[in-house]
Amino acid sequence: MTNLRDKIIHSSLHLFEKHGFHGVTVNQIVESTGTSKxxxxxxxxxxxxxxFVIHDTFITYVLEKAYIAKNTYDSPTKKLQEIIKSFVQVFDLYKPHISVFYQENVYLKxxxxxxxxxxxxxxxxxIIDTIHEGKASGDFREDLSEEITGMAILGMVNWTYKWYKKSGEKSIDEIGNIYVDLIMRSILNN
Amino acid sequence: MTNLRDKIIHSSLHLFEKHGFHGVTVNQIVESTGTSKxxxxxxxxxxxxxxFVIHDTFITYVLEKAYIAKNTYDSPTKKLQEIIKSFVQVFDLYKPHISVFYQENVYLKxxxxxxxxxxxxxxxxxIIDTIHEGKASGDFREDLSEEITGMAILGMVNWTYKWYKKSGEKSIDEIGNIYVDLIMRSILNN
DNA sequence: AATTTAAGACCGACTGGTTGGTCTGTTCTT
DNA sequence: AAGAACAGACCAACCAGTCGGTCTTAAATT
Incomplete structure (x- = not known):
């Protein structure tokens, strides 16, 4: 961390995560960074x-990972598995970003x-397109509602930010594998 | 809605949901309720x-429903199904409460x-206890992590507050049934 | 090589507007 | 009559953002 900009982001992230965007003043950010107004x-x-910058760096990163997973594999099953796994891994890198992302988005201008x-x-x-593909290819159950199933998956995965701790019992990869297992059992054919 | 107290809660709920706790002033609440400081x-x-009152009325209601479901049925499968269904139904009654509950909880004193x-x-x-029971009774898979599975279910269900609209395509009961179906497929034995 | 110039990086006292909360009344209810 | 319910002007605290200024660095000029 060489420049002040990154330092400010880093400090504010932890403050926002704990106290919320409006629970933290610019003076507090500045103080905890060791700089000034x-x-x-x-x-x-x-x-x-x-x-905004906090929001954008996170969503941009995640989006790119998802595109890579989508374009790297052919089978919808493999695609979805990788999208989920790569997303879950982000929790180790961007946990505070994610918390702010889901907690403070109403305050974005x-x-x-x-x-x-x-x-x-x-x-x-x-995600929804991948579910669509999976149904078309016969990998996934015909009777799945693409929208609701997509939101169910997103919910399961996103909610992790509410409770996940690096120091917890299970590693993020273990958690990701559990999610993939649960999801696959519920959407795969037969 | 007869008394002012309820009117204030009602108005503030919608304001908080849209603009967040700190995005709404007491003056705005008072104005939109048609009262005064x-x-x-x-x-x-x-x-x-x-x-706090908003938080408490919601969680108290939900908790009671969950206890009823838990105590009404014997089989863990049925228990879990009913807990989920009864929780999901709350979205039609308490959607704004829920939004505030999950969005603004950092600002609670x-x-x-x-x-x-x-x-x-x-x-x-x-929920976790019910999963435990289900494993013990042989209803649910032995290899489930109770904690992670519990959080996965909670996530799937809770996330609904981010996107559910009464005017949407699917009714809340339909959504609840889809959740139950997905969850049961992934945790039931064989 | 020495000196000037200029711009980017950073400082911190100050401000203007906002906001939660108070307080002194007035009106309604029983 | 008397207390509860409500009104609304007022205040003190707080906070995002400003602005004149300093320090550092590196290019331009002599």
Missing amino acids: GGFYHHFTSKDELL ADYEELIKKKRDQFKNI | GGFYHHFTSKDELL ADYEELIKKKRDQFKNI
């Missing part, structure tokens, strides 16, 4: 922009919100 | 207490937070 506003136009929403919808659609 | 502070000691956490843990344990 001037330093902060030299790198960010506003507190709101900082919130309209313009920022729109940008984030687009990427989030893309991610959602990758 | 005096009216508000006659019924609530603080804005924070209002937040320490004392209030503790009270809520206790009830939330009780709810979580009802």
